[in-house]
Amino acid sequence: MGKGEVSMARVAIVGVGAIGGAISSLLQLAGGHEITLCTRRPLRQLTVAMPSGSVRVEASNIAAPERAGPVDWVVVATKAYDAESAARWFPALCAQGAPVAVAQNGVEQRERFAPWVDLARLLPVIVDCPAERPADGEVRMRGAAQMSVEDTPLGHDFAALFAGSPVKMKLVADFVTAAWWKLCLNAVGALNALTLKPAGLLRDEAMGRLALAIVAECVAVGRAEGAQLSDSLGEEFLAHYRAGPPDSVNSLLADRLAGRRMETSARNGAIVRKGEKHGIPTPLNRMAITLLDAQQP
């Protein structure tokens, strides 16, 4: 294959919500792929509003795993708590050995899918792309998309699928650090979900101190897991949230406001679980998930 040339691939997206929709549109813009949307309900069409304009995704849709056939790549973009049902698609989709990219938040993508996928074929993907799904088949990307994957042959193969699309693809040598960095950033979001208040909440001094303490727990646990995280991370994130729009709603808060299940376990719950493993106390993150889980629908 020549430099810059993209080979066509059969790609199945399992879970076509905000991120599954965004990834589908990026694949379409890369061009030449055969895209299959694997959903729980039939999807009549998929339109993605990107900052640069709208993309209508040309794809086939199947709404039952037993109707699926083999593909070259599977991208899982369900919420983390739907891993088990997402895995029901794998026997058919991966019948010819397709690798599985897991586009889900957190640091446990491998543990989460280990029961169903050979780890050599599993690729965790960190997605940075503010996106929402106002209705079935309609996705809105509110900003530029970036994805980070390990700098490995599998990571390169995945990145090649998106060549020519507007996604910024990062191949990272230290994926553990990248994943914990993102988890530290996301951990703060529990405060917004608990108080039902958007990002402006963190401008309050006492709330800011709480955010710093939540991040400090995550930094301590992440370091024990091998991540390189600086002492100033909490301050950096707090400054970032304070400088951003005060009405910005993170996905944990958005899910709670919409009466949807929250991804507490994959986020603050992961900090608590990994903390236990290393004997590192995480009382604030534990309190956050306990209180939020009491609010789960």
Ligand SMILES: NC(=O)c1ccc[n+]([C@@H]2O[C@H](COP(=O)([O-])OP(=O)(O)OC[C@H]3O[C@@H](n4cnc5c(N)ncnc54)[C@H](OP(=O)(O)O)[C@@H]3O)[C@@H](O)[C@H]2O)c1
């Ligand atoms: N949204 C963001 O801005 C953003 C940014 C970065 C990372 N992330 C992460 O990306 C992941 C996906 O989040 P999201 O916001 O895209 O969630 P979402 O909008 O709720 O989409 C998840 C989709 O998965 C579908 N699904 C669940 N189980 C399924 C199954 N067994 N088979 C087929 N489809 C299934 C859901 O179907 P139903 O329609 O039936 O519910 C839904 O359409 C999460 O880990 C999230 O933390 C999100």
